[in-house]
Amino acid sequence: MGYNYDWKAVVSTQSTGMGYNYDWKIEEAQKNILRTHTTAVSAKMLYQLGQQKEFTPTKLFSIDRVFRNETLDATHLAEFHQIEGVVADRNLTLGHLIGVLSAFFKKLGLEKLKFKPAYNPYTEPSMEIFSYHPGLKKWVEIGNSGMFRPEMLLPMGIPSDVNVIAWGLSLERPTMIKYGINNIRELIGPKVNLNMVQENPICRLDKV
Numbered sequence: 001m002g003y004n005y006d007w008k009a010v011v012s013t014q015s016t017g018m019g020y021n022y023d024w025k026i027e028e029a030q031k032n033i034l035r036t037h038t039t040a041v042s043a044k045m046l047y048q049l050g051q052q053k054e055f056t057p058t059k060l061f062s063i064d065r066v067f068r069n070e071t072l073d074a075t076h077l078a079e080f081h082q083i084e085g086v087v088a089d090r091n092l093t094l095g096h097l098i099g100v101l102s103a104f105f106k107k108l109g110l111e112k113l114k115f116k117p118a119y120n121p122y123t124e125p126s127m128e129i130f131s132y133h134p135g136l137k138k139w140v141e142i143g144n145s146g147m148f149r150p151e152m153l154l155p156m157g158i159p160s161d162v163n164v165i166a167w168g169l170s171l172e173r174p175t176m177i178k179y180g181i182n183n184i185r186e187l188i189g190p191k192v193n194l195n196m197v198q199e200n201p202i203c204r205l206d207k208v
Helices: 002-011 040-049 094-108 151-157 172-178 194-199
Strands: 058-067 079-090 113-120 123-133 140-149 163-172
Touching: 002 058, 002 079, 040 058, 040 079, 040 123, 040 163, 058 194, 079 094, 094 140, 094 163, 094 172, 113 140, 123 163, 123 172, 140 172, 163 172
Parallel strands: none
Antiparallel strands: 058 079, 079 163, 113 123, 123 140, 140 163
């Protein structure tokens, strides 16, 4: 509970440079809602990490479903999966983040990547990741990433000399690119071809 009120002091004012001038209320924070991203899971795990007596370098991963108020089209769903990753250690840089993501997508067979500066309220610097979809003939966003801000980590008890790199990646969009699928609704939802699911082999990562 103490962490909640530390965070209230950050987001309710502009003194830290990232406040929202919003009157944060515990009653609102305790309401159940459909999550729009899995960063809430990472925040909970990082808080537990910060309560350790001695910091231990950590890697955390999760894959879960998220929900958005999106207009459905060839690349957008209102309900999809997010691949969440967090690495906490000393001396981590943006270069490490780019390296991890590049290696991950290379393992999937996605070689054409672009990293674009972005804004996230909880990471700085932040980057969106794009990959080229030959069928759609355009660059498609496949994830977001960044380095967690000290304003988020310090109230959790994470040591000030520890850096945390993190990412939230799409599951469905890279699948579209890898297998030449031009409509994301063919992968999840009522338009899925069950014969395709039953007749295709289990997906395995290519060896690099």
